[in-house]
Each structure stands twice: as structure tokens, then as C-alpha cells.
Amino acid sequence: MMGIGWIIGILFVVGIFWLTKGNVIDSKSDSRKVPGALDILNERFARGEISLEEYQEKRKMIA
Structure with a gap:
């Protein structure tokens, strides 16, 4: 059961990082x-x- 908690935590952190990185890239493309x-x-x-x-x-x- 502890392994699933780690996996969910890692996926959560990776998801937050991915969303943040995606927003930074999108905001740069708007400033053409x-x-x-x-x-x-x-x-x-x-x-x-x-x-x-x-x-x-x-x-x-x-x-």
C-alpha cells in the first residue's frame, strides 16, 4: 500500500511541474x-x- 502512495505523490509532483512548464512555454509564444x-x-x-x-x-x- 505504501508503494501506491509514493507513485501517486510522484505523479502529482510531475503533473504540477508539467502544467507549470506548459504555461511558461505558452506565455512566451503569445509574446511574438x-x-x-x-x-x-x-x-x-x-x-x-x-x-x-x-x-x-x-x-x-x-x-
């Missing part, structure tokens, strides 16, 4: 990095939405 102007510009250029000349001009304005 907001893309900056240069990131957005790079994405637009990569998708072909803007030309090389327009990209270079806007990059000079940002930097």
Missing part, C-alpha cells in the same frame, strides 16, 4: 516579436511586391 519596418520591407521585396530600386530607396529611408 512584432516585425519592424525593415523586416516588412524585406518580406515585400522577397514576395516581389516591390522592385529593387524601390527596395533600395525605402531601405535608405529606414536606415
Whole structure:
């Protein structure tokens, strides 16, 4: 009977640890990095939405 008490206790501690660790990971994923102007510009250029000349001009304005 004592063995079952130990198993339940260990499972309880592991469960609390798992729940706490899961919440920490989830809270970090909610705070996503907001893309900056240069990131957005790079994405637009990569998708072909803007030309090389327009990209270079806007990059000079940002930097």
C-alpha cells in the first residue's frame, strides 16, 4: 500500500511541474516579436511586391 502512495505523490509532483512548464512555454509564444519596418520591407521585396530600386530607396529611408 505504501508503494501506491509514493507513485501517486510522484505523479502529482510531475503533473504540477508539467502544467507549470506548459504555461511558461505558452506565455512566451503569445509574446511574438512584432516585425519592424525593415523586416516588412524585406518580406515585400522577397514576395516581389516591390522592385529593387524601390527596395533600395525605402531601405535608405529606414536606415
